[in-house]
Amino acid sequence: MAGVSQPELRHVGLNLTDEPREVREQVESDVFGFWVFLMSDAVMFACLFAVYATVRHATAGGPTAAQEFKFHSAFWETALLLTSSFAYGMVSISMKHTRGRLWIAVFMVLTFCLGAGFLKMETHDFITMFHDGATPERSGFFSCVFVLVGMHGFHVFSGMMWMIVMGLQLAIYGPDQRTKINLIRLGLFWHFLDVIWVVIFTVVYLQGLIR
């Protein structure tokens, strides 16, 4: 591994080998700060998961998990989100290995579309649940389902808005230092959402569907 500097190893997205020490330190702390934020966000989700586990049977005589969760949509949502995560990986690679903005933009649009597909399916699920009377007001259990899954959905939505902002910045400034840092952070965010989703599909959907 001789000759490869630390930051380059760490951040697939940014080639910092030639930058001065201050810049590298700046990038380090910027990205590390975002990691710290993600971890506190993770604690937030963890608390929600804990609450979810305690209200799993609090259906108050209303619809139950097994009645409301759809196996197939959970599966396809997972597939979409996972693929979008991979697509964002391609954004990072393009950022590191190509000069212009073309490939970055292409893969970002792809990521965006996959994310949108995910959200579309999720909303559709929610709407059918509403039709069945499985609303958040119905029981403690559904309150928690909607808040937990909805919170993740909201994160995905924010990530997509962020992509739009980054797209604009890319158009205006091209991949300059600050854009790149933000693209790296966005990447961390997007992959992190995938990690949360892994827990959601396991603990919420699959657990609810086990018979």
Place this chain on the structure above:
Amino acid sequence: MKISPSLRADFLTYLTGYGLAIVLTGISFAFVFYRLLAPEAVFAVILFLALIQIIVHLRCFLHISLKQSSRSDLQLILFSALIIALMVCGTLIVVLDQKARMM
């Protein structure tokens, strides 16, 4: 774009992650769909698979490794995992015990 060795390595990392994640997800869903085991056992298995998948994501997508280079991130994640474990396990033990004693 010219395909350099480092590009190939980076790409392979993502591809591996993607592949593994798909496989792990597939197994989880299959376990539930085909009811391969008793319910409790299925849940244990899918939890375990989720854990593995999280590690895969961290390794391949988020580039956390045991190498010196990403020590502070790794420390951070391990510490967070500790706190999350304390909070989640604590909450479950406490609240479920309370419910058992009063409902």
Place this chain on the structure above:
Amino acid sequence: MTFWHILLGRLTWTSIAFVRTWRDPTISGIIGGGAAAVAVGGAVVVLALLTYLRAWRYLWTEWMTSLDHKKIGIMYMVVAGVMLTRALIEAVVMRTQQAIAINNQGIVAPAHFAELFTTHGTIMIFFVGMPLLIGLMNYVMPLQIGARDVAFPYMNSISLWLTIGGGIMLMASLVIGKFSTGGWSGYPPYTELAFNGGVGPDYWIWSVSLSSLGALMTGINFAVTVYKLRAPGMTWMRLPLFTWTTLCTSILMIFAVPPLTIATLLLAADRYLGMHFFTNDLGGNMMNFVNLFWLFGHPEVYILILPPFGVYSEVVSAYSSKELYGYTSLVIATMAIAILSFTVWLHHFFTMGQSAPINAFFGIATMLIGIPTGVKIYDWIWTMFWGEVRLNTAMLFSIGFMVTFVIGGMSGIILATPPVDYMVHNTLFLIAHFHNMLIPGMLFGVIAGYYYWFPKAFGFRLSETWGRRAFYCWFFGFYLAFMPLYVMGLGGVARRSQELFDPALRPWTLIAEFGALLLLTGLACIFIQLYVSIRERHSTRVPVGDPWDARGLEWSMSAPPPEYNFATIPQVSRRDAFYWRKKYDGAYQPADHYRDIELPKNSMCGILVGMGLTACFFGFVWHIWWLAFLGFAIALGTAITRSFMRDVKRIIPAEEVAAHDRRWLDRAAAARPISRHLELTPENEGLAKWQG
């Protein structure tokens, strides 16, 4: 939906305090109206004064938009001071009420009393304790580690303005509507819609959210600063202890605030969207709130005590003219407290019905914290051992702290024993316990640190006479005010009682009242001290910057420090870096060469984001949805716009740095080194004589 309804939401005439007082002129009503009048009047006077002095531009450019960690730190402390005054007055009203209201209604009505303890607790914890400490850490920590600023100066400003926004909400609740009556812990179902339909709990939810959002961002900021911006050579085991406690506090903020956010968010979901997390019916379960709240609440009290522990470490070592005893132990103890604090939250609800082994486990975990805490206290005592202790104001407060804090620790251990807690939980005994920790622990630490670092920040020393007077008021006032509460608590008097029914309690409530007044006098002394010190500043100037013959890097520059802190980033080779530099004559030397320094430009984004979110949350409280939307749009729009700005840095040229540094060195060369005996005299220009 009428037009007014859309414009003003739930806001009506009768929401305004003055109108309420007009319609209901009871004593309680008049006190409420009076407080509102003071708040409005105070705000008007301040605004008028600023306009009259034409200070707006200065304030705006030099302070409100500043991203300098030093100025932000000072602003935090000023804000805390304002909030403190209110919370303290509320405390005195509560004590007066309990002193009078024995078998009669007293001066405030039940609901008003409930508002008093809720706002008092909420303010003291979120808007006095946290801002005071965050202010102190903001000012001192970057200086101690040899950094030019915190890692994210712009985020620092947002944190500040979010905290201020929370404070504004609390103040607004005095005039418009009412605050919650559910205590600072806001337990549902009492705070649910079914039992509290008004805006009170909503005020509580959103103001606490603002503050905790600010604290979370501060935590991230400080942790990254300590992690990544240390000067070369400043290894972990060379960090000053205050920096260590800052790091541990930040970690606590990062990991303890999320449970609070979730708890308040879910309560809001119940109240706004009709969900059932904590309601009595349809599967709600209030135990989840209690659990989440204390998952935050317990680490929170250590957020409030760890930085003061750091202050004591610095102060005791500096004023004992001696190296800190047991540095490694102190570091280990600090980390142990931080981590253990995540394992004990259940001790706040031993009485909720879980089984004995669980109570026992958490009881033991709680007692374990006594060990590292004790280690710290012993370490400070041994630091004084074989030293030359200067018994000035800061040391008096420190010694007063050690003596008194252990009593609170003792009651803490008593509370940690579940069978005893069954008896004294929710009584005044508990109130006495935590004031025993917060006043002699946290506040004494803040005052000691304030006395110690004030000359660094403002270039002159604080009055010793008034400092001592304050100490006597605080020390004896504390005992008088809170020892009676221990006794009453043992007698089974519940906390949050606005009326008492046993004449035998009267002597005790009167003593406590007297103590509270003495504490009020103590605070007055602190303000007088400030006034007197400013008036006499010409004879107490310490421009060279090291008035106490102290040891850390923060003393190695002029007082007040230049905006870039260090002319050149220092190279650290030992713990107590400045002490060794002084020893080997490296302290007042020019650098080999100076470089351009890059600093962040001022920015009004922080204030816009902070106030935008405040407007948004205010809209939530009153269901004024357009305002909520507008506020959110402003906050988000600002954040996005800022991310498009590329020109956010400014350069201070090397020549300017060099010139400033040279002026300071000349000043130091001209000053007379002062021995420790004379440091409280006007001779002290901030240059210490080497005495080992």
Place this chain on the structure above:
Amino acid sequence: MTTVFICIAATSLSGCSVLRRGFLAPAGPIAHAERHEFFFVGAVMLVVIGPVILLAPLIAWHYRLANTKSAFRPQWGFSWILEGLIWVPPTLIVIFLAVFLVQRTEQLDPYRPIPSKLPPLQVDVVSLDWKWLFIYPTLHIASVNQLIVPADRPIQMHLTSGTVMQSLLMPRLAGQIYAMAGMETQLHILISKPGNYWGENAQYDGDGFVHQKFQVMGITPQDFDRWVAHTQQTPKTLDSEAYTSLSRQSILPQPITFGNVEPGIFSKIVHQMIPLGYAAQHEKAKSNGG
């Protein structure tokens, strides 16, 4: 000035009677054991904090700057012996305390029946705004704000709430346990000295909070039987309707008794099957702010 004097005098005379209101003057085995635990932990802690209270001012004074005779060693900052001294003894003390803590917590668990030759008397407790309802399911009577029980016989209480969460405390008898709607907690007490005591809710629950106190009377079994017989004559019945009106927010001037109780009403209350009186009251409050 004179008032201050009187107060100080009064303190020394009547002040300590405050302590006689609480568990330091126990009237039953639970409170007694808890008092014992209190003194025990307190004494152990005094031993550890005593040195601090003495040493801190003494050392500061001895090594004060003005005292030129005291030694000065600015670079002294570590000693293995002292390290041992500050880490080990506190650890041992905590272990010592922990052993007792585990035992006592187990013994004094509020759910744990009190050993006795007599079978426990069942009392179902419902906390309301702002009163306490005591149902004697085996005797088919009920009382509000008055708990009358035979002395020397264990009482097994089941608690629930018809409103917000509350906390039952009888300072001279037994410690707290929360009462929560939809849930059932337990508390055991025993009055060993017949007499008049008091109990209260210690968890703030609104305007009437301070008035939510009740009388606890421990009387002889004969007196108790007489009281039960007398109460059973009371014409009022505690049924769903009576409960609904009782659950309205109010402060009662005097205790009430019910001579008859609808069977299984406690279970209905726990399962929230009876409409609550405050529901109507609160519809009003919901609609307006301020």
